Amino acid sequence: MCESLMQITKTRDQRPESKLNNEEGTSLTFPQKAVGESRSSMINACFNFINSIIGSGIIGLPYALNEAGLPFGLLLLILVAYITDYSIILLIKGGNLSGTDSYQSLVKSTFGFPGFLILSGLQFLYPFIAMISYNITIGDTLTKVFLRIPGVGPDHILAERHFVILLATLALTLPLSLYRNIEKLGKVSLLSMVLTLTILIIAIIRAPTLGTQILPTDDAWVFAKWNAIQAVGVMSFAFICHHNSFLIYGSLEQPTLAKWSKVTHVSVGSALIISAAFAVAGYTTFTGYTQGDIFENYCRNDNLATFGRFCFGLSIVTTFPLECFVTREVISNVICTRGLSKAEHVSITLLIVAVCTSISLAYDCLGVVLELNGVLSATPLIFILPSACFLKLSPGRWFQRENVMPTILISLGLFVMITGLTMTGLYPQSCSHGVEMFYCADANVSGTVPPA
Template identity: 60%
Template sequence: MITTILLTLPLSLYRNIANLGKVSFSSLVLTIAILVIVVVKAATLGPHIPATEGAWVFAQPNAIQAVGVMAFAFICHHNSFLIYGSLEEPTINNWSRITHVSVLFALLISVVFAACGYGTFTGYTQGDIFENYCRNDNWATTGRFLFGITIVLTFPIECFVTREVIGNLFFAGTLSTIFHIVVTVCIVAAAMAISLAFDCLGIVLELNGVIGATPLVFIIPAACYLKLSEKSWYHWDSLQSCMILITGILVMIVGFVMTVMFPQECSHGKEMLYCMPSNSSIYNITVFFNGTVS
């Protein structure tokens, strides 16, 4: 609550999204630092954790929930117009270059995070990867701290978009200074209340993905294209849109049902089995004599 009041709220009160450029860049730098920690831990901690049975099966039944999580990770549709308008030279060529570079960079970071995280913990992997690291792991604690800062620095952009939508719907697109502050405080307070009610990040990302991100990424753009396009339904572009639309609907429905009925477990701060001193000794002895952990 103190962090929200002293850091998140002041940053969220900006009226121009361009002012958040340096804040977003700082968040990106911290994300890379966290990625370095995860990669290093994969190389040092990974060999001491036994792989679980069936760890490398191609897809488990809950893979559909991962689609929602990844959709949430890559969603940028809701703030695209605001960011486009904040460019010094808002041209289609600049926008195309920025979006392609940004999304490809995000893809690279996500793939490395996923590969190193799962490669380290396999079947033990939690919805929040930092739940997997031991309490006395100083590097992991540093990563948790940096991740908290990235959330503080990233939230204002999402708050800006939410406030903009509220302003367009209820205040004719213009918020006075008083209403700007009131709406911002309400948005930040609501997000803080929800965050205090949940301690498992995995299910939050899954629900955000299947309920919020999937419609914005898959359903709404495809539906709008089919509605506005003058091309025949059997044209390749129309068929692509139909496939994307159907995929989005299936992911949203199936993902929501599976998230609610079969939620992913979180350790909720408990020490994992391999963090126990006795188990760690057994693993180290096994590695010493056999060279690998089975």
């Protein structure tokens, strides 16, 4: 899952423009780099892209396999990765045809101001719901971390999720969200990436040591399950990274479509391998018991899992401000033609954080939140809008060869949205928030040593 760098894009839009030729013989306008500012190599671009994809959304992928079934879920994960790869390249092709250099300007030039409003709404909704999921996760993970502190029991205030969410909001996420410049959060983003990789390693380590002690559910190894469409929503939430596509493309030395295709294939492919490894490790450990927040499955006395919870909680705290930055920028771009004053900046930030916190205090089922964010915002941003822009700009008819795939993606995206919303509403997945799993009664599973 990635974070939009809209402020950086706005800064780039203020620079002089230069035209860069791609290998198809057409030109694409990109803002000229400032004096002394170097461009990225393909390796650096790949690293930045992978970093933008692999984020906190990875935590819900084991749950997605639980919804879809392991074999079919892996096939869907590969399909979502392929569509992500294809649509990212399609975005740049659309920018080539329209002479634009950002997702926002592409949609606005293609579908006018109504299209710009739709995209702005989706770009607001995605990080807004993500922040709600982050708060729910903070309440789930940090309470169990605090329970490992001597003297903190189940009745202690630090074990109360509402208090922990409020504490984290007031002490950490709100102060960080009040930054006006996203560049000050750059080191925080790097820390978040390191923590995410640490969580992946922990899940892989615990799969063989813990999974063998937990009996699999009856339908653990079936090919497919009925909730597969909802799983696509969770996977889309984890893979969306289209906000940064133009920014990373423009940072390349001599950017061309051929170079961009290589960067995209390597980045999305690497992210797919990491995501699949985490999803399989998590699901095979807990099978049908897998929760939307995988750390809800680990026992409270599991020291390695507790360290993983701490890493994930810290990662969420460092990611929340980036998503808040995006929502604030979307609001600013829609309602203001100028930069926000200090008072407006603080007021809008307080309003966004307050609404997200209120919803997360009232609702605690992470899996459903991930599903809704996937089908409501991530799916149209990945499946529908890039394809619709390309079809509108393409001189050929929709049934011609190069337009067949975008047409299919629009149909598939609409199907996933409608079906996913219907199934989430009619058949919401159950949660066991804050409840110690039954298998934790076994001393070996929980990681404790039985009394002599």
